[in-house]
Structure formats: C-alpha cells, structure tokens
Amino acid sequence: MPATSPQPRRPRSGPRRDETARLAVLHAADDLLVEHGFGGLTVEAIAKRAGVAKQTIYRWWPSKVEILLDTLIEDSGKSLPVPTEKATAESIRGYLRGFARFLTRDPAGKVLLALIAQAQHDPDTAKSFHKRYLGPRRTQERDMLARAIEAGEISPELGPDATMDALVGPIVYRALTGASIPRGLVDTLVDGLLRPRAN
Amino acid sequence: MPATSPQPRRPRSGPRRDETARLAVLHAADDLLVEHGFGGLTVEAIAKRAGVAKQTIYRWWPSKVEILLDTLIEDSGKSLPVPTEKATAESIRGYLRGFARFLTRDPAGKVLLALIAQAQHDPDTAKSFHKRYLGPRRTQERDMLARAIEAGEISPELGPDATMDALVGPIVYRALTGASIPRGLVDTLVDGLLRPRAN
Amino acid sequence: MPATSPQPRRPRSGPRRDETARLAVLHAADDLLVEHGFGGLTVEAIAKRAGVAKQTIYRWWPSKVEILLDTLIEDSGKSLPVPTEKATAESIRGYLRGFARFLTRDPAGKVLLALIAQAQHDPDTAKSFHKRYLGPRRTQERDMLARAIEAGEISPELGPDATMDALVGPIVYRALTGASIPRGLVDTLVDGLLRPRAN
Amino acid sequence: MPATSPQPRRPRSGPRRDETARLAVLHAADDLLVEHGFGGLTVEAIAKRAGVAKQTIYRWWPSKVEILLDTLIEDSGKSLPVPTEKATAESIRGYLRGFARFLTRDPAGKVLLALIAQAQHDPDTAKSFHKRYLGPRRTQERDMLARAIEAGEISPELGPDATMDALVGPIVYRALTGASIPRGLVDTLVDGLLRPRAN
DNA sequence: AGTTAATCGAGACGGTACGTCGCGTCTTTGC
DNA sequence: GCAAAGACGCGACGTACCGTCTCGATTAACT
Known part of the structure; x- marks a missing residue:
C-alpha cells in the first residue's frame, strides 16, 4: 500500500x-x-x-467544450434536479416537463443542445460529455425509475436506459429541430410507455 | 391557363x-x-x-453543409424511402426499423447525425436542413400516418408531427448518444404510441 | 528546291x-x-x-503585356515619330519635348511607363519590350543622331546609345517618379550633352 | 526645451x-x-x-512592398551613403559612380529597381516609396549639391531636383533597360551638367 | 522582511483552413 | 474555324483562430 x-x-x-x-x-x-x-x-x-x-x-x-460542460453541470444541477425523494409517475412527469422547459426556455438549455451537437463532431467531446454529464445524470434517473417501479407506480416494458431514452428522446429531438414541446407530448409519453397496459 | x-x-x-x-x-x-x-x-x-x-x-x-445535404438527400432517398403504398402499423414499424438501421449502420446515417448537430451550431445550416431534408421527409411521413389512420390501423393521441417526433426522437437520441437501438424499442414505441388503448 | x-x-x-x-x-x-x-x-x-x-x-x-505593346507601338508611332528628315539640334530638342509631353500627358505614355515597369518584374516582358519597342525606336534615334553629327549640328562625347540614354533618362526618370518635366530640363540636356564644348 | x-x-x-x-x-x-x-x-x-x-x-x-522598402533603406544606407562632409565635384562624381555600381552590381540594387517599377503599378507603393526612400534621400542630395555650389565647385543651370534627376536619370534608365553603365557616362553627365560653361 | 513560485493580462508566434481572385486551358454551342 | 460563354485545375491572397510561448507585474505562502 x-x-x-x-x-x-x-x-x-x-x-x-x-x-x-x-x-x-x-x-x-x-x-x-x-x-x-x-x-x-x-x-x-x-x-x-x-x-x-x-x-x-x-x-x-483543456478546451472550450469543458467550459460549457462546467456551466452546464452547475446550471442544470440547480434548474433541473433529478427527483430523489418521492418517486411517482407524477414526479417523473414533472421531471420531464421541467426538462422540456429547460431545453426550450433556459439559456443553459442551449448549452446542452450545443454539447450534444459538438459530441457528434468530436470524439473527445463525446467522451467527456458522457463521463461528466450524461452518465451521472443517467445514474440518478435510473434510481428514480427503480424507486417508482418498486412502488408499483410504473411498469415499463423496456429496461431503464431504453425507457429513459424513449421519454427524453422526443423532447430532445424536438428541441434539436427547433420545435416547441406541446403540452400533450409528455403526458402521452408517460402514459404510453410507463403505465402497464391493461390486458 | x-x-x-x-x-x-x-x-x-x-x-x-x-x-x-x-x-x-x-x-x-x-x-x-x-x-x-x-x-x-x-x-x-x-x-x-x-x-x-x-x-x-x-x-x-455555398458551404460544406450543402455538400453533405446533397449526399444525404440522394442516399436516404435510396436507402430509406418513406412507404407510400400500404400503410399499416406494420409498415410503420418497418420504416422505423429501417431508420434505426440507417442511423447506426449506414455511413449516410453519420451524415444525418452530423447535420442535426451542425444545425445547432449554425442557423443557416438549420434553415437549409429543414427546408431541404426534414421538411420534405416529414411531409411524406405525415401522409403515411394519415393513410394508416384512415385505414383504422392506428389511432395516435397526438397530432402527426408530435407523433412522428415521439417515434423518431428516441431512435435519433440513442444514435446521438452513441447507443445502439435495442430490438424492443421500436416495438414498444409503436405499441405504446400508435395503438389505441384498450379501455 | x-x-x-x-x-x-x-x-x-x-x-x-x-x-x-x-x-x-x-x-x-x-x-x-x-x-x-x-x-x-x-x-x-x-x-x-x-x-x-x-x-x-x-x-x-500571349499575355496582356503584348496587348499593351500593340497599343503602344500603334500610338507612339502616331504621336511621337522619330524625325527622319531634317536633323538639327533643334529637331532633336523638339523630339525630346514631344517625348516629355507624351510621357506626362498622353494616356499612351502611361502604357510606356507600365511596360518599363513590368519589364523589371518579368523577363519575358523585358525581352519582348526590347525587341518590339525599344530596339526599333533606338535604331531610328541612332539614325537621327548620326545625321545630326554628320551635319555638324552636334558633337556628343559619348556613343549614340549612351547619348540617347543620357537625354531620355532624366525625362523617363521624372515621369517614373511622378514629377513634371520642367521647361529648362530639355534645353539644359541638349546644351550640356550634345553641343561641343568650347575649348 | x-x-x-x-x-x-x-x-x-x-x-x-x-x-x-x-x-x-x-x-x-x-x-x-x-x-x-x-x-x-x-x-x-x-x-x-x-x-x-x-x-x-x-x-x-502591410504588404511585401514594405518589406522590400525596409531592406532597401537598411542596405542603401550602408552601401551608398550620401556624402555629408566634403562636397566637391569629385565627391559627387564618386557618389554617382557608387550609385551606378549599386544599381548594377549590388543585390539591393534590384530591390530599388523593383520598387521603382512597382510604384508605377500601385499608387500605395508610389506613396510609400517616395515618403520613405526617395524623399529622405533627395533631401540629403540637395544638401550635397548646395554645399558644392556654395564652395564654388559647381554651378548647375537647373534647380537642385532637376539637376539630381538629370544626373541620376540616365543611370537609372540604363539599369532599367538592362544596359551597363559605361565609364564615360558619369563623367560626361557631371562635366556637362554641373560645370559652369566657359564663355 | 525577503524569497520563491505560481498567478495574471497581454499578445507574438508557427500553423491550418477559410473563402476569393485571377490565371491560362479546355469544352460546348452557335454562326 | 472563329467567337461568346464559362467551367475547370491551380496557386496566392489576406483573415480568423488555434494552442503554445514569453514577457513583466502581482500576490500569497514559506522561509
């Protein structure tokens, strides 16, 4: 030692x-x-x-990307915390709504979009972006899902990562294409993907 | 006249x-x-x-972006035509699967991702990308959905654009974050978002 | 044959x-x-x-220089013929005055200056400029001098080429440096360089 | 003060x-x-x-011309100083001989010729060339002449600028046309243009 | 209190790519 | 076969940023 x-x-x-x-x-x-x-x-x-x-x-x-990462981590930690207490379908819905607001309204949302973009252009950015932002956040999101499942609030068909991506993907995609995120979108996603199908 | x-x-x-x-x-x-x-x-x-x-x-x-757009339009027209004949839930499922394959396997998929990315960095790219690629393709996709709805194959809760984004978003998002697209994802999306809920 | x-x-x-x-x-x-x-x-x-x-x-x-040479040869043949008849000190003086006027007033004078200049930058220009313009004109000027000498009008100390250059050089130099050619200059040159020194 | x-x-x-x-x-x-x-x-x-x-x-x-001007000023200051002490006809003759040698032998002479040429093609070059090289040098040359006149060594008919141009012009002109500067040329110029005519 | 070393603003440096201009050649169409 | 039109390969232009570096000046902690 x-x-x-x-x-x-x-x-x-x-x-x-x-x-x-x-x-x-x-x-x-x-x-x-x-x-x-x-x-x-x-x-x-x-x-x-x-x-x-x-x-x-x-x-x-080491690069301007890391500067943006610093601001993103700081800002998104404040504006968009992953729920850690209660874990209901409702809290997840709220989290997604917050996420949509963050992406489209908050200046820091622009930073997130810019980093997603830059990660396509540059492998180093991709690496750092995953390690410092996407990874840690995803870990928290997995926890959120796990707690809700355990509480019987939701029962998604897919694994946690795929589920989160199915929820978050449409929101990100609309932000990337400059579209607004309509009210019903989040609801439909939550209802269609998290709720157990009655059968 | x-x-x-x-x-x-x-x-x-x-x-x-x-x-x-x-x-x-x-x-x-x-x-x-x-x-x-x-x-x-x-x-x-x-x-x-x-x-x-x-x-x-x-x-x-006028820019290297337009070069890429030219290749993308040419290639995606060939590799990934929007179904124009039959319009069943199954054909939509097939289209999405093709889309997933295109994004993750086809070299031209990289072009699409790069353009989505570059559109975040540069407004001119965004404009041209929408006008020349996203817009026309979306028009065809709307047709596809409309025909399927008319045929009673699907009954989505959201409007056509939001529905398409809800389907396509997760696939794009996973590609953007370097993840593979798991088998079940497309199925779950189609089932959860297009099929009328039994109630 | x-x-x-x-x-x-x-x-x-x-x-x-x-x-x-x-x-x-x-x-x-x-x-x-x-x-x-x-x-x-x-x-x-x-x-x-x-x-x-x-x-x-x-x-x-073959080049834009040859175009200018064509215009120069045509124009200077008209505006500035070398005297071929009489050959007195006075006619030489007149020729030089005409030359000064040509260089400073006539648009074609700009062409001559430009070609002198370009001949410094490019050997091909120099060659062609000598062969097509300077050479032939100098031949005529030599004749002019020879006739005047024979007539006892002038008795330069130097050979014909050096004499002509001594007369023409100051005029060209002032034109090249953007200066006007003062009245007395030509007179002084002719008097100082062509007239036999009284001794 | x-x-x-x-x-x-x-x-x-x-x-x-x-x-x-x-x-x-x-x-x-x-x-x-x-x-x-x-x-x-x-x-x-x-x-x-x-x-x-x-x-x-x-x-x-600002341009390659200014580079050449820098080298010319530096070099010609060393290789070809204008005489500042004694001011006899002889020193002027020596200065002119040095000038002829500079133009035809010294590499820096090529720079001078190139700048004279380029000044024809480009007004900015002309301006800078006069301000930084021709002007200052001419000032010194005028002094040289003035001292020689005062000393009774010479008595030129023309003003100082025209006189200097009459002396320097032929040398420059022969250099521009690729001709050598013959021994007698300088002597004849000095004798014919600076010495008072005996009458 | 003096020494030491890392900080800072400023900006020069060797590079790479930009988007533009003009060169001289080549190709097409029409007279 | 000449001419207008203009696309082409080429090479230099002058500019913008890159990431590294060197300069004084300043500022703490450790002698």
Missing part, C-alpha cells in the same frame, strides 16, 4: 486560482453561446469578453 | 457542369466524414481527395 | 480574325490601364470590358 | 517583436527577389523561406 497523493511535497506557494476570472470565463462563454451560437464561440472571444488572458483559459480548461 | 416557361429558354452555350467532379466531391465528402468526422472535414481536404479545385466546390456549393 | 511560304496551301477556311474584337481589346486594355492602373488590369476585366471571350484574347495575344 | 515624451511610457508587457523573425523575413524577401524576380515574390514564399508564419509577416508589414 504505497504512496498516497502523488505530489504531497510542496503545498504550493504563490497565488491560488482566481475565482473572479473563473466565473468571468464561465459567464462569458454562456453569454457568447446565446448571442452568437456555438459557431461564434471562440476562445479568443471568451477571453476578450471575460477580460482575461487566453492563457488563463488554457491553464484551467 | 398555365404560365409559359419563366426561363427565357436560352439553354446556355459553353461547358456544362462537370458531373464527374460533382460525384467526386460528394463521395469525397462522404468518405472524409466517415473517416475523420465532421471536425476533420474541411473544404480543402474534400477538394484534394476529390481531385478538384477548391473553387469548383465553391462554385456549386 | 526553294521552299515556298510555309502553308500556302489552304488560304484558310472559316472566318478570319475579327478586327472589331481586336480593336475592342486594345481600347479596353488602354482604358483600364488609365482607369485602374496596371494592378487592376486583368485579362478577365479586359475581356468583359471589350465584350469578348477570354479565349479570344488568348488566341491572339 | 525638449518636449517630454509624448508616449504614456507604458513599455508594454508580453513578448516583444521577434528580431530573428524580422531579419529572416527581410533576408528571405531579398533572396527571393534576386532568385525569382518580383513576379515570383509571394508572401507565402517569403514566409516559407523565412521559416515564419504568414500572419507574422502581415502583423508587421
């Missing part, structure tokens, strides 16, 4: 990471994405907008 | 568009997308691979 | 060279040079302005 | 201009001009030869 932390040696001298700069970068990236879209989102522009040197960005983030 | 031909009907003299070059560009773009992903897809590389001058590309396509 | 002219056989069929097109090209080139300078003088622009196909230009001229 | 420094005296932080790159560009441009002529002198080739990025060139020079 050898060494613990790799470099415990020098506890660092000099100034620590500048929190002001960190937040400025995050907000700048967010704003620029909303204003000019992902295409107009350059590291140089972020740096300028944040009043920060380019090197300061590269020191802390 | 049909309008006379709007064109002055001057068939132009001089050389016509070089069909060989057109196809070379289309194939080069397709190949490069599969090999290096959208991120590695540059106009310069397409030109080099196709043995064509860059200007020849810009003469006919 | 003397060979007759190379291809006397077919007196040519098909249409002969279109004189209208030839003149249109010449004038277009001239105009464009004056309007936009040599930098803005492109074969494409000449063709468009002349209402002529690019190929028609390339069929008859 | 010296003016205080107008600059806010903030000496900038960050990296200064890379002197190595500057010299590499200057030399590359010089070499390429001599090897391939002005026609073959492209910014891309300079960059490649100098081992420098194209942007580094555009950062510091």
Whole structure:
C-alpha cells in the first residue's frame, strides 16, 4: 500500500486560482453561446469578453467544450434536479416537463443542445460529455425509475436506459429541430410507455 | 391557363457542369466524414481527395453543409424511402426499423447525425436542413400516418408531427448518444404510441 | 528546291480574325490601364470590358503585356515619330519635348511607363519590350543622331546609345517618379550633352 | 526645451517583436527577389523561406512592398551613403559612380529597381516609396549639391531636383533597360551638367 | 522582511483552413 | 474555324483562430 497523493511535497506557494476570472470565463462563454451560437464561440472571444488572458483559459480548461460542460453541470444541477425523494409517475412527469422547459426556455438549455451537437463532431467531446454529464445524470434517473417501479407506480416494458431514452428522446429531438414541446407530448409519453397496459 | 416557361429558354452555350467532379466531391465528402468526422472535414481536404479545385466546390456549393445535404438527400432517398403504398402499423414499424438501421449502420446515417448537430451550431445550416431534408421527409411521413389512420390501423393521441417526433426522437437520441437501438424499442414505441388503448 | 511560304496551301477556311474584337481589346486594355492602373488590369476585366471571350484574347495575344505593346507601338508611332528628315539640334530638342509631353500627358505614355515597369518584374516582358519597342525606336534615334553629327549640328562625347540614354533618362526618370518635366530640363540636356564644348 | 515624451511610457508587457523573425523575413524577401524576380515574390514564399508564419509577416508589414522598402533603406544606407562632409565635384562624381555600381552590381540594387517599377503599378507603393526612400534621400542630395555650389565647385543651370534627376536619370534608365553603365557616362553627365560653361 | 513560485493580462508566434481572385486551358454551342 | 460563354485545375491572397510561448507585474505562502 504505497504512496498516497502523488505530489504531497510542496503545498504550493504563490497565488491560488482566481475565482473572479473563473466565473468571468464561465459567464462569458454562456453569454457568447446565446448571442452568437456555438459557431461564434471562440476562445479568443471568451477571453476578450471575460477580460482575461487566453492563457488563463488554457491553464484551467483543456478546451472550450469543458467550459460549457462546467456551466452546464452547475446550471442544470440547480434548474433541473433529478427527483430523489418521492418517486411517482407524477414526479417523473414533472421531471420531464421541467426538462422540456429547460431545453426550450433556459439559456443553459442551449448549452446542452450545443454539447450534444459538438459530441457528434468530436470524439473527445463525446467522451467527456458522457463521463461528466450524461452518465451521472443517467445514474440518478435510473434510481428514480427503480424507486417508482418498486412502488408499483410504473411498469415499463423496456429496461431503464431504453425507457429513459424513449421519454427524453422526443423532447430532445424536438428541441434539436427547433420545435416547441406541446403540452400533450409528455403526458402521452408517460402514459404510453410507463403505465402497464391493461390486458 | 398555365404560365409559359419563366426561363427565357436560352439553354446556355459553353461547358456544362462537370458531373464527374460533382460525384467526386460528394463521395469525397462522404468518405472524409466517415473517416475523420465532421471536425476533420474541411473544404480543402474534400477538394484534394476529390481531385478538384477548391473553387469548383465553391462554385456549386455555398458551404460544406450543402455538400453533405446533397449526399444525404440522394442516399436516404435510396436507402430509406418513406412507404407510400400500404400503410399499416406494420409498415410503420418497418420504416422505423429501417431508420434505426440507417442511423447506426449506414455511413449516410453519420451524415444525418452530423447535420442535426451542425444545425445547432449554425442557423443557416438549420434553415437549409429543414427546408431541404426534414421538411420534405416529414411531409411524406405525415401522409403515411394519415393513410394508416384512415385505414383504422392506428389511432395516435397526438397530432402527426408530435407523433412522428415521439417515434423518431428516441431512435435519433440513442444514435446521438452513441447507443445502439435495442430490438424492443421500436416495438414498444409503436405499441405504446400508435395503438389505441384498450379501455 | 526553294521552299515556298510555309502553308500556302489552304488560304484558310472559316472566318478570319475579327478586327472589331481586336480593336475592342486594345481600347479596353488602354482604358483600364488609365482607369485602374496596371494592378487592376486583368485579362478577365479586359475581356468583359471589350465584350469578348477570354479565349479570344488568348488566341491572339500571349499575355496582356503584348496587348499593351500593340497599343503602344500603334500610338507612339502616331504621336511621337522619330524625325527622319531634317536633323538639327533643334529637331532633336523638339523630339525630346514631344517625348516629355507624351510621357506626362498622353494616356499612351502611361502604357510606356507600365511596360518599363513590368519589364523589371518579368523577363519575358523585358525581352519582348526590347525587341518590339525599344530596339526599333533606338535604331531610328541612332539614325537621327548620326545625321545630326554628320551635319555638324552636334558633337556628343559619348556613343549614340549612351547619348540617347543620357537625354531620355532624366525625362523617363521624372515621369517614373511622378514629377513634371520642367521647361529648362530639355534645353539644359541638349546644351550640356550634345553641343561641343568650347575649348 | 525638449518636449517630454509624448508616449504614456507604458513599455508594454508580453513578448516583444521577434528580431530573428524580422531579419529572416527581410533576408528571405531579398533572396527571393534576386532568385525569382518580383513576379515570383509571394508572401507565402517569403514566409516559407523565412521559416515564419504568414500572419507574422502581415502583423508587421502591410504588404511585401514594405518589406522590400525596409531592406532597401537598411542596405542603401550602408552601401551608398550620401556624402555629408566634403562636397566637391569629385565627391559627387564618386557618389554617382557608387550609385551606378549599386544599381548594377549590388543585390539591393534590384530591390530599388523593383520598387521603382512597382510604384508605377500601385499608387500605395508610389506613396510609400517616395515618403520613405526617395524623399529622405533627395533631401540629403540637395544638401550635397548646395554645399558644392556654395564652395564654388559647381554651378548647375537647373534647380537642385532637376539637376539630381538629370544626373541620376540616365543611370537609372540604363539599369532599367538592362544596359551597363559605361565609364564615360558619369563623367560626361557631371562635366556637362554641373560645370559652369566657359564663355 | 525577503524569497520563491505560481498567478495574471497581454499578445507574438508557427500553423491550418477559410473563402476569393485571377490565371491560362479546355469544352460546348452557335454562326 | 472563329467567337461568346464559362467551367475547370491551380496557386496566392489576406483573415480568423488555434494552442503554445514569453514577457513583466502581482500576490500569497514559506522561509
């Protein structure tokens, strides 16, 4: 059972990471994405907008995608928590409604869509996006489903991942194609896919 | 009273568009997308691979996105026709299965995913993608649904667009997140969303 | 067995060279040079302005420089003939004054300057420019000098070429540097370089 | 009463201009001009030869002409200083001989010829060439003449500019037309144009 | 209190790709 | 066979960002 932390040696001298700069970068990236879209989102522009040197960005983030991931994780944790207490069909319905609102109304929703998109273009983005966002969230969603099943609230035909994708997919797809998410969609999905068929 | 031909009907003299070059560009773009992903897809590389001058590309396509759209329209018309004859629940199920196969197996499926992605990054892409691909295809899909409804084969709760998105969304979403499309998913979607609930 | 002219056989069929097109090209080139300078003088622009196909230009001229040479030879033959009759100091002085006027006032003077310039940039231009313009004109100028010497009108210290260059050089140089040619310059050159020094 | 420094005296932080790159560009441009002529002198080739990025060139020079001007100013300052001490007919003669040698033998002479030429094709070049090279040099030459006149060494009939052009013009003109500058030319020019006519 | 080292803004650097322009050649159609 | 029209392969243009680097200046913690 050898060494613990790799470099415990020098506890660092000099100034620590500048929190002001960190937040400025995050907000700048967010704003620029909303204003000019992902295409107009350059590291140089972020740096300028944040009043920060380019090197300061590269020191802390390996790519602009990771900046967006940081904002997404922070924002979606706040705006869109996965229900952990009660687990009824109703709470799942509420979660999906929240998700739809998030994607279409919240600026942070744009970030999520942009990352889904960028993951198609770049394998590194895909990897990081799964590891840092999709994976953890899916874990929580699986829990949510499991609890509801156990409570006899729902009885989906498919496995948890396929079920979640069947619920979430249409919402994401409509957001991706610029369509609104109509009231009845979430209801129909929940009713058609989670409720046990009477037979 | 049909309008006379709007064109002055001057068939132009001089050389016509070089069909060989057109196809070379289309194939080069397709190949490069599969090999290096959208991120590695540059106009310069397409030109080099196709043995064509860059200007020849810009003469006919305003952007690399339009090249991909051309390949997609051509390919998906062949590999994935929307059923126009019979319109049963079964034919819809078959169409969705074909769609799933197309997205996950066919190289042209990568093109579709790339375009969905790029449409998030660039409004022009979005516009063109809707106008040239999503729109026309959706029109055909609406027809398919309408015929099936009329035949009493299905009775979806939602409108045609929302219904199609509910069916297609999960498939696209799983493809976007790199997941396979399990056998039962299409069945469950068709059963849960198209069949009238017995009650 | 003397060979007759190379291809006397077919007196040519098909249409002969279109004189209208030839003149249109010449004038277009001239105009464009004056309007936009040599930098803005492109074969494409000449063709468009002349209402002529690019190929028609390339069929008859190997380069745009030869077009300019054609206009120069034609124009300078008219505006600036080398005196062939009388050969006095006075006629030489008149020739130089005409040359100065040509360079600074006549549009064709711009063509001469442009060709002198282009000859620095491109060896082919230099060769053709010497062979078709400078050489023949210099031959005539040498004759002019020789006749004046023989008539006892002048007695230059230098050989004919150096003498002509000494006379013409300052005029060209001032034109090249955008300076006007002052009245006294020609007189001083003639007096200082052609008249025998009293001694 | 010296003016205080107008600059806010903030000496900038960050990296200064890379002197190595500057010299590499200057030399590359010089070499390429001599090897391939002005026609073959492209910014891309300079960059490649100098081992420098194209942007580094555009950062510091607005055009390749300015690069050449830099080399010319530097080189001609060294190889061809205008005499500032003694001012005799003899020193002027020496200056002209040096000028002839510079134009025909020194690689930097090619640069001067190329710039004279390019100034015909492009107004911006003309402007910059006069302001940065011809003007300053002419100022010094005027001084040279003025001192010689005051010393009674020469008594030209024309004003200083016309006189200098009459002396320099033939030399430049012969260089432009690819001719050598014969021994006697300079002597004859100096004798014929600077010396007071005995009468 | 002085030393040390990591931070920061600024921005120059070697690169790659962009989208455009003009070159000189080639191809089609019509007179 | 010439001409208008214009597509083609080619190569350079000048620009935008990339990610790396070097410069002072500043700022904590550790002597």
